[in-house]
Amino acid sequence: MRDDIVSSLLKQISDIEVIPSDGAYNIRKNGEGIERRSTKDVEITTKTDKPGIDIRVAPFAKADSVHIPVVITDSGVKDTVYNDIYIGEGAVVTIVAGCGIHNSGCDASQHDGIHRFFIGKGARLRYIEKHYGEGEGTGERILNPTTVVEMEEDSFCEMESVQIRGVDSTKRDMKANLDKGAKLVITERLMTHGKQFAGSDMEINLNGEGSSAQIISRSVAKDGSSQVFYPRAVGNAPCQAHIQCDSIIMDDAKVRSIPEIAANHYDAQIVHEAAIGRINNDQLIKLQTLGLCESEAEEIIIEGFLK
């Protein structure tokens, strides 16, 4: 069922090569679920009305990591999947998702993952998502994730997304609604090269008193690639939000950042910081004085920046 390509993709996107000996997981390959395990606290079921799964984490469960990787190894696959994730009240869980595409053909391979999270009162979710593409074919590798997060009172959610290599086109869409005292932390790391395109559309609605959001986005655009960011934070109650976007631009790349911050309440505090610039020259020179050539120095600076 799993071969070398699948194993190596899995390693890239979810740090697992082998099935974890415990914990729930679901592996989807070329548009079909191929392996799955539910546990006492984490139930994974197939949706009946459309492709995808439901994940239910029991209230007050202290579950380990749940892995839900998706791999595409056939050329020309267009896979759309709907995953709904319900985190019960007071539960604590880490979910590792990710999508790896190996395209050795000439047709485009595309995965559109629509994830909806319903995070119960006081629950804590850590969600990690890695995107990765490879393959010697000319077919495009396309990933369009949509994420919706509904956060109940005093819940906490930390989302990390990483896309470092090989995805030709990506459009991410993210929307979050925060209730009273909910806290959302998003870190996004992205690198584009060649002729790649990446777009990120984000809307954070802070609806409850004392809710807070922190968004940190770091990106590197190389060669002739382009990136567009639309972060948007709307404060509808006494709340705090901080959005920070840092981009390094190289070669002939293009980066645009179009932030919007809106306050609909007297006590909403919303801050946005954005910077786009070349690699710092002093950093480059410093590394060169240690004997590294310019391209090695660039690589180390970028690696650190995206860490």
Place this chain on the structure above:
Amino acid sequence: MLELKNISFRINDDGRETEILNDISYTLEDEKFLIITGPNGGGKSTLAKVIMGIEKPTSGQILLNGKDITNLDITERAKLGVGYAFQNPPRFKGLTVRRLLSLAHGSDLPEDECCAYLTNVGLCSREYLNREVDTSLSGGEVKRIEIATLMARNLDVAIFDEPEAGIDLWSFTMLVESFKVMCKGRHRSVILISHQERIMQLADEILVVANGKIRTQGSREEVFPKLLGEFGDNCGFRGKEA
């Protein structure tokens, strides 16, 4: 041996030529500890950058062990054994102290060795190893790490640009005492840019650079007693005393 022959460095600022270094010639023999001092803006750091290859001289020649390195870039000079600890070291997001030291050393440094380099510059706690060299470090900590990166190498010419700046008085004494010991056996010759009398006591030779020129040069015994007089005739903070 490092030879500077008639080094000049001019910059063109909106059509106006400014001479930053003016016909500097000097030979630094092996095993020598040279201190460069002089007024702010005199050209000391610029001279260091010219030796490292960060700035290209407008005219003149630089020889390292008889080889002309004037047209070599920074990386090539680094590989030949020239090193420069910045006056204002840059900070790096995501790069740990340990990684930086390993890069300086040229290969992965075991934890113990890293700690030894850090202890030498007064950063004793192991906690520093995995700290990032970013804005979370204090000014003095960054300067100490900068010194350590040069101590992790074996150089023909090691240049330290005001290494004591920002380092507290307490550690300063220790640094003065250990600096020469640290460099011995590691670097063939050392250039240290400083304004501190205490540090000048370490010198074999002293060079006073002012207005882009060498104003005075010679052994410590010759130059040091005259130093205060050297600065006296400039307009200083206090202005002319009646």
